[in-house]
Amino acid sequence: MSSYKSPLLVLVVNCGSSSVKYSLLPVGGGAPIASGAAECLGLPEARLSIKLNGVKIVEDLKGGAHEAALSAIFAHLQTEGFLRYIAAVGHRVVQGGERFSESVVVTPEVLADLEKLTPLAPLLHPANMLGIRLCMKSFPMAPQVVVFDTAFHQTLPPAAYTYAIPRALQREHGLRRYGFHGTSHRYVSGKAARMLGLDPDNHGLVIAHLGNGSSATAVLNGRSIDTTMGLTPLEGLVMGTRSGDIDFGAAAYIARVAGLDMAGVDDMLNKKSGLLGISELSSDCRTLENAADEGHEGALLALDVFVHRLARCIGGLATSLPRFDALVFTGGIGENSGRIRAATLRRLEVFGFTLDDEANREMVGGRGGRIDADFGPAALVVPTDEESVIARDAAALAHLSDLDVFAAQRRAAV
Numbered sequence: 001m002s003s004y005k006s007p008l009l010v011l012v013v014n015c016g017s018s019s020v021k022y023s024l025l026p027v028g029g030g031a032p033i034a035s036g037a038a039e040c041l042g043l044p045e046a047r048l049s050i051k052l053n054g055v056k057i058v059e060d061l062k063g064g065a066h067e068a069a070l071s072a073i074f075a076h077l078q079t080e081g082f083l084r085y086i087a088a089v090g091h092r093v094v095q096g097g098e099r100f101s102e103s104v105v106v107t108p109e110v111l112a113d114l115e116k117l118t119p120l121a122p123l124l125h126p127a128n129m130l131g132i133r134l135c136m137k138s139f140p141m142a143p144q145v146v147v148f149d150t151a152f153h154q155t156l157p158p159a160a161y162t163y164a165i166p167r168a169l170q171r172e173h174g175l176r177r178y179g180f181h182g183t184s185h186r187y188v189s190g191k192a193a194r195m196l197g198l199d200p201d202n203h204g205l206v207i208a209h210l211g212n213g214s215s216a217t218a219v220l221n222g223r224s225i226d227t228t229m230g231l232t233p234l235e236g237l238v239m240g241t242r243s244g245d246i247d248f249g250a251a252a253y254i255a256r257v258a259g260l261d262m263a264g265v266d267d268m269l270n271k272k273s274g275l276l277g278i279s280e281l282s283s284d285c286r287t288l289e290n291a292a293d294e295g296h297e298g299a300l301l302a303l304d305v306f307v308h309r310l311a312r313c314i315g316g317l318a319t320s321l322p323r324f325d326a327l328v329f330t331g332g333i334g335e336n337s338g339r340i341r342a343a344t345l346r347r348l349e350v351f352g353f354t355l356d357d358e359a360n361r362e363m364v365g366g367r368g369g370r371i372d373a374d375f376g377p378a379a380l381v382v383p384t385d386e387e388s389v390i391a392r393d394a395a396a397l398a399h400l401s402d403l404d405v406f407a408a409q410r411r412a413a414v
């Protein structure tokens with residue numbers, strides 16, 4: 001057993017439909033002390049991978065699901081001596097509906113309101129809820145804080161969030177655009193504004209969060225005013241396996257010609273489309289870039305469609321802003337793919353964007369900074385850090401002050 005003696009910690013938990021990711025961060029900020037992911041839950045290959053002091057440990061979960069994964073994670077935290085320093089738990093929750101416009105501490109009332117949101121995210125929400133309940137059981141003394149993917153977008157005006165369908169559906173079923181990746185858009189937009197020295201009360205940004213799931217958001221003075229994802233994370237940009245925007249008439253046609261029911265079409269658009277569907281090779285951008293270099297026709301087309309849709313959406317989002325100070329790239333693709341960034345900026349020349357080729361090449365592997373040639377709107381890369389936002393919200397809402405941290409350090413030193 002290691003004897004951990006240090007500041008208080010926040011455990012950040014992200015319980016997905018077949019995975020549980022976690023990281024352990026110091027209350028006062030700083031890099032994660034431990035992190036890991038349990039994947040393929042409920043399948044024979046279920047496993048937990050843990051990163052600790054630069055060493056990777058893989059544990060067979062023997063087909064276990066979420067409960068087995070969290071038990072194994074807690075057992076590791078106990079062995080390493082971290083458990084008693086956990087002062088708050090922060091949960092990533094996908095859907096906060098119209099009820100939650102910011103992070104909250106879990107109370108019986110909040111739990112009851114959260115339960116009501118399940119119909120809006122039937123796959124992910126039950127897993128999110130299970131994670132909260134299991135952590136409440138294991139850490140009864142630590143406040144549980146929920147941070148929503150949708151919360152940052154609750155400032156969208158009605159014109160941006162209303163679908164042009166009968167309004168009774170919104171009144172009766174909450175059917176409207178919610179937007180996702182809010183924690184990332186919030187962090188990245190704040191950081192970009194500070195990096196560029198922009199007036200907090202007078203600036204406009206478009207954030208392109210490009211990963212396996214991708215979305216772009218128009219942010220005016222720190223508030224989200226338009227975004228590409230909708231009721232679900234299927235709308236908008238082309239993604240790893242998701243189609244993004246598609247004519248619903250085309251979806252109905254697919255159902256008829258392919259003999260699929262609604263669930264079958266939904267599955268195809270979420271899991272078999274996007275970069276994977278077009279390239280017939282992979283959902284992974286890096287793999288496609290390598291294949292494109294070898295002349296793979298499907299990979300070339302998939303990347304072209306990705307950039308076309310991205311540029312078109314960024315142009316559309318810009319029309320929601322009174323001024324366009326900067327385009328910010330983040331997420332695995334946004335942070336690492338100079339090729340996608342360069343192609344996107346070329347497509348956005350109408351806005352006056354320029355590219356500094358050398359800076360663009362250098363911006364990989366967690367480096368952030370400007371990639372424009374210093375005239376026109378700025379273009380920059382800002383690595384996202386959703387875990388630190390969740391940890392910060394959890395610490396703030398749990399009222400963990402510097403004094404608590406100091407007292408814990410003193411206790412540990414004795």
Ligand code: ADP
Pocket residue numbers: 210211212213240283284285286287289331332333336337338364
């Ligand atoms: P998630 O949405 O699952 O969090 P990430 O943000 O980790 O996904 O992004 C994963 C994507 O980033 C993959 O498509 C991967 O190929 C891409 N990516 C990572 N590194 C590079 C790179 N050097 N060049 C191009 N694409 C990259």
